[in-house]
Amino acid sequence: MGRAGPMRGVWLGINQGTVCFLLLSCFEALCRVASSIPPLHFLSPPCTRTRSRVGLFLDRLLSGLRHPSFWELPAKPETMLTLLALASVVLLGIVPEQSQAIVIYTGWERHALLGSDIRLSCSFFSWRWTSEDVTFSWTYRPDGSRDSISIFHYTGGAAYVDNKGPFRDRVEFVGNPGRRDGSILIKNLDFNDNGTFTCDAKNPPDIVGRPSSVRLLVFEKVPIQAGVITGAIIGVVLGLLVLIVVIYYLMRFLVARRVFSLSVSKHGKKKKEGSQQRQGPVPPADPSKIKV
Amino acid sequence: MLLLLLGIILLHIAGLVLLFVSTIVSVWTSGETSTADLWINCTTTNAGYHCDPASAGEWIQAVQALMILSIIFSCLSLLLFFCQLFTLQKGGRFFLTGTFQILASLFVMSGAIIYTVMSPQWVPETEAFGYSYILAWVAFPLALISGLIYVILRKRE
Numbered sequence: 466m467g468r469a470g471p472m473r474g475v476w477l478g479i480n481q482g483t484v485c486f487l488l489l490s491c492f493e494a495l496c497r498v499a500s501s502i503p504p505l506h507f508l509s510p511p512c513t514r515t516r517s518r519v520g521l522f523l524d525r526l527l528s529g530l531r532h533p534s535f536w537e538l539p540a541k542p543e544t545m546l547t548l549l550a551l552a553s554v555v556l557l558g559i560v561p562e563q564s565q566a567i568v569i570y571t572g573w574e575r576h577a578l579l580g581s582d583i584r585l586s587c588s589f590f591s592w593r594w595t596s597e598d599v600t601f602s603w604t605y606r607p608d609g610s611r612d613s614i615s616i617f618h619y620t621g622g623a624a625y626v627d628n629k630g631p632f633r634d635r636v637e638f639v640g641n642p643g644r645r646d647g648s649i650l651i652k653n654l655d656f657n658d659n660g661t662f663t664c665d666a667k668n669p670p671d672i673v674g675r676p677s678s679v680r681l682l683v684f685e686k687v688p689i690q691a692g693v694i695t696g697a698i699i700g701v702v703l704g705l706l707v708l709i710v711v712i713y714y715l716m717r718f719l720v721a722r723r724v725f726s727l728s729v730s731k732h733g734k735k736k737k738e739g740s741q742q743r744q745g746p747v748p749p750a751d752p753s754k755i756k757v
Numbered sequence: 758m759l760l761l762l763l764g765i766i767l768l769h770i771a772g773l774v775l776l777f778v779s780t781i782v783s784v785w786t787s788g789e790t791s792t793a794d795l796w797i798n799c800t801t802t803n804a805g806y807h808c809d810p811a812s813a814g815e816w817i818q819a820v821q822a823l824m825i826l827s828i829i830f831s832c833l834s835l836l837l838f839f840c841q842l843f844t845l846q847k848g849g850r851f852f853l854t855g856t857f858q859i860l861a862s863l864f865v866m867s868g869a870i871i872y873t874v875m876s877p878q879w880v881p882e883t884e885a886f887g888y889s890y891i892l893a894w895v896a897f898p899l900a901l902i903s904g905l906i907y908v909i910l911r912k913r914e
Contacts, residue, residue, distance in 0.1 A: 691813035698822035703829070 567591045567674035571664050574680045576687055577654050584639060585679055586648040587664035593671045597622070600667045601640065601647030605632070607660040616662075617649050631657065654683050758913060765910070768903050769838070769858070773831050775896035776865065780824040783811070784887035785872060786880050792887060793880065794872075795821055816875040823868035824893070830861035831900060838907065851907040858904030865897045 568590040577583040587601065603617040616627040617636055624638035635653060640646040647666055651658070658681060665676035785794035790801045794817065799808040811817055834857035841851050872890065 688813055689815060689818075691810060692818065694815055694818035695822040695825070698819060699825055699829075702826055 567666065567668055567671045569664060569666050569674055569677040571662075571677040571679040574682065576682050576684060578687055579654060579656065579683055579685050581654055582650055582652045583654060583681065584648055584650050585662055585664075585681070586646070587640070587666065587677070588646050588648075589666040589668065589674070591645075591668045591671045593668055595643060595645055596669050598669045599642050599645075601642065602665050603647075603649055604663045604665070605630075605660055606663070607631075607657070610660075613663065619647060654681075656683055659683055765903070765906060766838075768899065768906070769831075769835055772862075772896050772899035772903055773828070773835065775892050775899065776824070776828050776831055776861075779865075779889045779892040779896060780828060782889050785890040785893075786876065786884050787887035788881075788884040791884075793884070794876070794887075795824065795889070812879050814879060816871055816878070820868045820872045823864045823871070827861045827864035827868065827896075827900075830857050830864065834858040834861060834904075834907075842912075845912045847912060849912050851910055851912070855904045855907030858900055858907055860904075862897050862900035862904060865893055865900060869893045869897065 569587065570589065571585065571587045575583060575585065585603070587603070598621070599619075601617070601619040602615060604613040604615045606613040614630050616630060616632050617638065618625045619638065619640075619642060622642075626636040626638065627633055632651060635651055637650040637652070638648075639650045640648040645666075645668075647664060661678050661680050663676045663678045666674070780795065783794060783796045783799070784792045786792065792799050794811055796811055797808045798811055799806060801807075834854050837857060838851060838854040841849075841854055845851070869890065872893075
């Protein structure tokens with residue numbers, strides 16, 4: 466009675482709210498999947514109404530909170546922890562709906578050999594589902610220049626490549642817009658291709674974001690980064706040292722254990738023999754012993 | 758006895774200091790207006806003193822690694838010497854200490870040899886070897902002698 470009483474109101478509120486939250490989340494997910502199929506586009510308005518599910522959950526929770534017995538101290542700390550966990554889940558559910566910036570990822574720097582091909586990857590992260598009007602565009606700024614020139618644009622399901630500029634007939638679209646990948650392939654690199662490539666992706670209605678740049682460096686011979694070989698040599702030698710020390714101590718431990726087990730068995734045997742000798746002459750009236 | 762101990766420790770520390778200076782100060786090659794290797798190349802031009810990172814070739818990195826390893830092994834050898842001084846039984850030899858010190862000297866030797874043989878690839882003919890290079894060569898026999906002394910030395914009470 467003492468434990469059930471104070472928390473009953475809160476549990477009622479939380480249970481109702483959680484069930485509502487889960488049901489409505491499933492409903493919204495199904496809605497979105499269904500409305501992405503062209504014949505079922507009419508389903509999208511009802512789906513947007515589920516935005517209020519969070520408000521519904523909060524309402525339920527607050528009704529539980531308004532129960533007078535809530536404000537007495539609970540009997541167990543575990544219940545408070547569960548409440549805290551649920552509250553954090555709710556907050557995490559609310560927050561993503563508010564921040565809607567698109568985040569674009571490309572590499573930082575790419576090294577390539579003269580005459581080779583290079584794939585410049587570009588992908589983005591967006592809280593929205595990938596829309597059909599997703600666009601990717603790549604611009605190029607040569608080293609030492611301030612002007613950018615556009616070399617690739619993907620929009621409305623079609624890719625448009627450079628046919629007049631420095632990358633004429635050398636750019637190919639190898640990305641997958643459905644999977645948020647807007648990578649391009651540049652063929653037959655030359656020293657003039659050194660520069661910065663900027664990728665800008667837009668996922669309507671999520672259009673606020675910063676373009677990301679990748680720097681391309683073309684070499685005749687790809688150099689080894691400073692410190693790679695140094696680190697490798699030091700690591701290998703120190704690793705060997707540690708290995709030798711470990712093996713040495715392991716062998717010592719094993720040998721000691723073997724010696725110990727041998728001495729124990731020898732000691733045990735001696736003890737057994739000693740006890741048998743003592744038992745032998747004592748009971749002369751024992752029939753089994755007389756037989757032996 | 759105490760004098761002997763002090764002398765040995767001083768020899769070890771002298772070798773260690775030479776190794777440190779040789780590794781840290783980047784003057785393996787010096788010309789009229791520039792010094793280069795192991796880590797940075799510095800030149801004095803009309804505009805002033807200007808430093809760049811050293812060329813990231815494979816051989817330079819190998820020399821860097823060998824010098825650092827020699828420092829590590831020499832330090833470990835010093836630590837082991839103090840350990841063994843208190844734990845070794847009477848009449849015992851400082852084998853472990855001597856091994857590490859000899860290994861350190863071998864690393865310095867390899868590093869200096871690699872630099873001597875391979876540096877004409879990236880250093881112009883007009884430049885001479887700098888003092889860090891000479892210190893590396895001096896540290897090698899010091900470390901070797903120190904290591905041999907440790908191997909021969911017997912612990913007395």
